[in-house]
Amino acid sequence: MDALEAIMTRRSEPRMLEEVPPREHIERLLEAGVRAPTHHLTEPWRFIVLAGDERLRLGEAWAAGAAAEGQDPDRFKDKGLRAPVIICVIGRPKHHLPKVVEVEEHHAVGAAMQNILLAAHALGLGAMIRTGAAGFYDEVREYLRLDKDEYVAGFIYVGYPEDKERPFTRRTSFAEKTEWRGM
Numbered sequence: 436m437d438a439l440e441a442i443m444t445r446r447s448e449p450r451m452l453e454e455v456p457p458r459e460h461i462e463r464l465l466e467a468g469v470r471a472p473t474h475h476l477t478e479p480w481r482f483i484v485l486a487g488d489e490r491l492r493l494g495e496a497w498a499a500g501a502a503a504e505g506q507d508p509d510r511f512k513d514k515g516l517r518a519p520v521i522i523c524v525i526g527r528p529k530h531h532l533p534k535v536v537e538v539e540e541h542h543a544v545g546a547a548m549q550n551i552l553l554a555a556h557a558l559g560l561g562a563m564i565r566t567g568a569a570g571f572y573d574e575v576r577e578y579l580r581l582d583k584d585e586y587v588a589g590f591i592y593v594g595y596p597e598d599k600e601r602p603f604t605r606r607t608s609f610a611e612k613t614e615w616r617g618m
């Protein structure tokens with residue numbers, strides 16, 4: 436699959452089979468992730484890969500965080516089981532360094548996440564970024580052992596897609612989003 440085909444046919448896969456992709460495939464996703472552009476080569480990312488029972492540990496931390504907010508913890512305990520592998524993409528912005536601009540650090544992490552999604556698709560895997568409140572809960576941050584200057588940019592759920600025929604989400608044509616000048 437070439438790059439354009441991968442871009443044009445990728446979609447988020449909310450439901451995965453239980454089969455666990457081989458570790459070498461996950462390594463290839465991470466290799467693709469770290470090839471993302473990064474201004475000043477700050478590489479403002481790291482990754483925590485969760486599989487097996489570690490997904491339950493994430494769910495327990497998530498449920499504890501939700502309970503502390505007054506929500507029913509039972510709704511969250513199994514969230515980690517939505518895919519056999521979860522790549523937690525951790526942002527480590529380095530804007531304390533000279534010339535480094537914070538927003539560019541976030542762009543770089545987003546580019547790394549898109550590389551992972553595209554690489555997954557090219558390898559026949561399904562993937563989906565999920566964010567939400569979980570990444571901000573102290574309980575989840577403690578479980579992941581995040582430093583103070585780190586944050587969860589996204590949880591990328593990875594596995595084999597359950598439904599390969601799902602329709603694509605809609606997009607506004609680029610023509611409506613583009614102003615041409617001098618071309």
Ligand SMILES: Cc1cc2nc3c(=O)[nH]c(=O)nc-3n(C[C@H](O)[C@H](O)[C@H](O)COP(=O)(O)O)c2cc1C
Pocket residue numbers: 445446447448563564565566567589603604
């Ligand atoms: C930064 C980011 C965070 C996202 N977080 C969630 C999420 O928490 N829950 C969710 O259902 N989808 C989430 N998504 C996936 C979007 O819902 C999905 O990309 C969108 O519906 C378009 O579908 P597609 O990826 O199949 O084109 C997220 C996407 C991005 C880029």
